[in-house]
Amino acid sequence: RLPALAWRGRVYAVEVARDAMSVFASNLVPLDGSRIVARSLGCATWLAARLGARLHILSATPHERPARDELARLQVPEQHWPLVTLHQGSAYPEDAILTAVARHAIDLVVMTAGGQTAEAFASPQADDAGAVGHVTCAIIERSPAPVLLLPPHYREVLPWQRALVPVSGEIEAGEALALAVRLANALALEVHVAHVADTDTDDESLAARARYADAVHHEFPRQLEELVRRALTHCAPEECRPIAEIALCHGDVAAELRLLIEGRRVSVLVVGWHGRFTEGRAKVLKQLLQAITIPVLLVKPAARRPFRLKVGEALE
Incomplete structure (x- = not known):
């Protein structure tokens, strides 16, 4: 039986039967090299480090590079490289992301609301239809795994409280x-x-x-x-x-x-x-x-x- 739920209470960091990794043990971040999409890295790497999770990065690049070079190009902090598994491809339309979700048993997808074209919707005058790009829209609708979506006006504040x-x-x-x-x-x-x-x-x-x-x-x-x-x-x-x-x-x-x-x-x-x-x-x-x-x-x-x-x- 659950304890009585008060209107206000106190937060406890408790030891539970499930360990932290049972929440999101395998996470995916699609990157296309754009500045906007790179904003998802801070949150994704922080979560992976805190949860002890494996972080899969799906990179869209016309030419495959050595993993270290590609991670440096994508501005992934070097201290997080041991957590990262890099996957490179010529592009990552929604089918490529969904395939990666299934193939690697992804528990969480971390992505921004839009990619390279999102710059056009970053102004306060953008309408609701421009809040989410077509690739992101396809992923949040079709992904069996939860999606951590960073909105157009996202500001990184870590750690979460x-x-x-x-x-x-x-x-x-x-x-x-x-x-x-x-x-x-x-x-x-x-x-x-x-x-x-x-x-x-x-x-x-x-x-x-x-x-x-x-x-x-x-x-x-x-x-x-x-x-x-x-x-x-x-x-x-x-x-x-x-x-x-x-x-x-x-x-x-x-x-x-x-x-x-x-x-x-x-x-x-x-x-x-x-x-x-x-x-x-x-x-x-x-x-x-x-x-x-x-x-x-x-x-x-x-x-x-x-x-x-x-x-x-x-x-x-």
């Missing part, structure tokens, strides 16, 4: 919270959990389930704690200790999350989502990517085998 996890009651949000808690134990982070009740747009929110107008003061806190408990069913009590806050907000989802990010000095936003970034989808995520400066860890639900009912001889 706090993670924010929005929850809604959907499976995706629950799995994101469980992963965030595991990562928090490995990196000694605080976890801040938040639900934003938006009666206009969020059909899966607690607001949509409310039975009376005053539910925000009575039903919502209880339901929110229950959502958190369900998401952490498979976590041991000591693993839940990094949860420092369960916040209940009301209003525009993107605006409220931005306030929490700024007010709590959040280091990483952990988001569970369906994996669809096409037109008309992921509106809140697109708004956040244009506004925030911290990385976003995108988590899709694990693939589930279809249910098959055995009948007749299949039961014997």
